[in-house]
Every structure is written in C-alpha cells, then in structure tokens.
Amino acid sequence: MRSIRVRLFAFLAVVTVAVWGASAVWIQVRTEAEIRQVLDRRLMESARMVSSLLGQGGLPVTAAAIGGGSDTFPSPARGLERQLSCQIWSLRGQLVSRSEGAPAVRLAQTEGFSERVIEGEPWRIYTIQNRTAGVQVMVGDRLAVRERLVGSIIAGLAVPAVIGLGILGGLIWWSVGRGLAPARRLADALVARSAEDLRPLETTGGVRELAPMVAALNGLIDRLESSRRRQREFTAAAAHELRTPLAGMRVQAQIAAAAADPKVRARAVEQMVASVDRTSALVSRLLEMARADEVSEQPLERRWTPLTRIVTPDAGSCPVELELTSAAAALELNVDFERVGPLFANLLANACAHARSRVRVDAAIGPEHPILIVEDDGPGVSEADLPRLGQRFYRGPNAVTGGAGLGLSIAEVSATAHGWRLAFGRSPIGGLRVVVHMDAGSVRRV
C-alpha cells in the first residue's frame, strides 16, 4: 500500500528543490554578469584616475615608479588583497612604473579591455593611452579573484538555502500530515464503529474533498440499513403471521387431548392437519419471499424471451379460462428468466384463484411506456382497499382462504428488480386488474 503522505511529500520536495535549484542557477548567472560589469568599470575608473593624475603633470612619473605607499594603506580583507595591478608604460615601450605586486611583464598590447594569461593566470586588463604624458596606463585584475567573489556570494546564499530547505521539508511533512488528518479521523471513526451502528457518518465540520467519499459511504450505510430494516420487519411479520395458526393448532390439540367423545377428537385432529398444511404452505411462501428479497440487489441476467414462454401456467393450477391476447402473445421481453418467473406466476395464480370464469393477459405498447395487464372477473378489491394491495401479509376481505398475503409482494419485488412498477385497479371485466408498467427497452414485438 502506498502512503499518500509519502507521495505528496516526495512530490512537493522534488518541486521545491527544482524551483530552488533553478533560482540558484539564475542568481549565479546574474551575479556573475553584475560582478563582471562592476569590476570592469572599476578597472576602467582606476585606469582613468591614474591617467588623469599623470595627465595634469602634477605627479612626476618617476615617483609612481617607486611604488611606495602600500604600507600606509590599511590592509584590506584577505583574498581581496591587491586585487588590482597597475603598470605605466612609455609610448616607446618602457615600463615607467608599476604598482606593488604587479607582474613585471607587460599586461596588455591593445587599448581598451583585453584578457591574457600572465604567469600562468588569466587576467583582465584595461589600457588607456595618455598622449599628454606620453604613457600607457594599464590596470588589471586576476579572473580567479573574480570567480572567488562570485563563489563567495553564491555560498552566502546557498547555506541559508540548504538550511531553509531542511526546515521546509520538515514543515511540508508536518503540513501534509495535518492536511490528511480528516482522512485519518474518518478511518478511525469507521474502525471504531460497531456493526450495529448504521447511523450516517457526520459531515459537519468535514472536508470538501472528503465529502464525496462520506456521501458514498453514507449511501452504502443507507442501503445496508434499509436492507437490514426490511429483514427485521420481515422476520417480525413472519413470526406474527405464524402465531395465529400455532394458536389454532394448540387449541385443537388441547381439545383432542381433553375430548371424551371420539368424534370430537377426530374432528380436532382433522382441523390440526388442515392447519399444519396451511402453515407449511405459508412457510414456503415466506421462504420464497425471503429468497426474492435476498437476490433483489443482485444484477439481472437479461435475455430476450417470448412472453408465451413466461406466461405458461400449468393447466391444473388455473381452473378457469386463461386468455392471452394476440397483442400480448406477440411480445418478447428482455428479462432475467429465473427472476421474472415469480412475477407472472404470482399474478396469474392470484387472478386464477379469484376469477369466476376467466383470466385475461393483455398488452399495450402505446406512445408512453409499454404495459402488460393481468386481470380477472372475480369479486375484485374495493377502491378503499386497493392501496393496501402489495403490502406484505395483507389479505383483502375478498381474498381466497389459505393465501398468505405474500403473492403480490413477491411479484412486486420481482418487478422492481427489472425496473418495473405494479399498479392495481378495477378491471372492466369485473375483478382485479394488475398493470405492469415496463420500460421501452424491455419489450419488443416479434
């Protein structure tokens, strides 16, 4: 696992060093140029000064040749000592005078600026001609001295820069740590959470950059919470639904145990058997519902399937006439065959159980979304009770006995998985009409 802190730090360090390095190079180049200019001007000024002293004739040329006076001047800083050397030559080519420490060989041959290697060292010299005094004045300095100057300026800048870089590195490391603290706090909060705690994570005082992650986590928590709540409600409802048949069986068992009359006992046992059968049917439905719930979040494996393959109730289970209109028979649905089964099986079983004489399956592909209709001519459901259809364990007043009140709920889970919706209404042929609202991408004509 890579650390964001280390990555960020490395990145910032590289960038900082690069920026600092570039500015150091720039400073060096600029400093060199400036120093060269300043020192060149100094050479020029010095040469003019000496020349003007000679030019006015106030100073005998020979006096300068003695070259004294250096002792009277205070000694300058080491390294910069005797930076300048001066020579005065007659126009005839004789050395008239030279400053202390100046080389004995002629410094330059040309007027103006020139560079020469003298006694193994490169020099820079400025030469000026004084026709009045009949001399050439040459002032020069060693390039090595110039480089030392530049070097010491750069060194003076580099030392604090290196120390600064160290401090900056520490600060960057610390800041990155501080900056990432909200992420660490979020992780700590998640680690500290118990599996039961499904409250949303706090976003107050949160960081904008973490908000999408917190939102995504909260979305996940929300889905977990609702799935767990569904499970809890379902378990509670299932336990509740089982209580009544259990009470019935218990009472009948007590009657059978206490009855002296064999007829009473036989009847009680008969009732118990009937109740056991009904209860086991209820348990099967509960399991079916639980399975439907369980897979409801899993992705579908859709395939184009003719409706005639999906709507095939076995003849025995539907005692009335089942009519599949030609509009419906001509359709193909893009469905997960395994998971669309419960939808139509339950709708048809429901319709068949309540119908008087017929059940109709119709379809309509209008300008809006396509719909499938399953309706019967049974007693139907009153307007007031329609909204309660599809509620788990709800059995309408006209419901056939023995139903668990789960059929339409199972159908609804299956429809929702396909992105469809069920609507309940009253059918023109008399009974209940269930409309399956589908999306256009799920249906096509063969």
Added chain:
Amino acid sequence: MRLLVVEDDAVLRDGLQVGLSANGWTVDAVDRVEDALTALSSTVFDLVVLDLGLPDGDGLEVLRYVRARKDEVGVVILSARDAVADRIEGLDTGADDYLAKPFDLNEVAARLRAVRRRMLGRATPALRHGLLTLDPKARLAWFGDESLLLSRREFAILEALVERPGQVISRSQLEERLYGWQEEIGSNAVEVHIHHLRAKLVPGVIRTVRGVGYTLS
C-alpha cells in the same frame, strides 16, 4: 353464558368455539368486523373473544362499538400483536383482558370467568345465594350440603338466576343465553328446563313472575 368469538383463522375459530363450549357456554363465532357488529347489535352476549387483525378491519372497531353502546359485555382480546404498546392500546380502548397468541385454551376460559366475575362485582369464584352454591368452573351446584345433578342447560339457567339475585330474568333472555344461532329452540324449552330444575330443588326457590320471567326467592 353466551360468548361471541371473533377470529378470522378458521382452525382457531373452530377450536375456540368447540373448546369454550366445553365449559358449558353457548358460543357463536364470526370472522369479520362487519359480522361481529351485526351479531352484537342483534344478540346480547356476555363475553366477546376478539382477534385484532381481521380481513375487513381492526378488531378494536368492534371493541369501540360495544363500549360506545355501553353494553355490559366483557371483552378479552386474543391477538398475535404482543407488543406492550398493543396491549396498552387494547386495554385502554376498553378490553377487560389481553392475551397474546398462542395461548392455552384453559387459561382463556379461566380469564373469561375472571372477567365475568369482576363484571358482576364478585371476588370469589363460587356463586352463592341462600343455601345455593355454584362452582362455574367445575359446573357443580349444591343446595346446602347436597350436591345437585344438573344438565348443562339447567346449570346455565341456575347460574343466570344466581348471578343476578333479585332480578327478574325473562324467558327470551334465558333462551338467548342458552342457545346459539345454529340451535333449534323448542317453543317451551325454557319452561321444561325450569320444571326439571324445580324438581331438583326445594319448592319455592325459583319463583315465576307472571308475564315477566323468573327470579330466585
């Protein structure tokens, strides 16, 4: 005693009807709120055994109906809703007792007897009037020390008279108490039972109030 069982589960309804009849009570059963209201408006019941989750509504509607009419009827709720809040709501709506499913048949019978006792303002299980003693649970009766051999209906008549001593109880009231909807009633059935009862008791214990009914002396 006349009981109404309101329960939508067929097996449990049948069990309650058969099981409670064994206590000597006359038990009728319905499976919907609507039928329960019809039954209660046409017949006088002493006790109602009420389920709450009914196909056409809530059992509490039935309870509210009888309490609104100020009927003198005991109501015991038998429900799968066993949360404390549900029990409190049931009792506060006017139920005399509340049992969660599943339950024991004998306990239901005992609670029904207890509710009946409280309604009549008695603390002791035995009914007494003069030398007459009745044990409603065992359905035994004594006159002084002498035990009486009574049929189910004779006992029911005597119980009705002893429950409200001094009150005159009409023949139709006794008929209603004795016979369920499905039972055929002979035109002079009550007179016949009274006649047999008088023969087993000291003469003069049961008085006939002419044109009104019967009472205990």
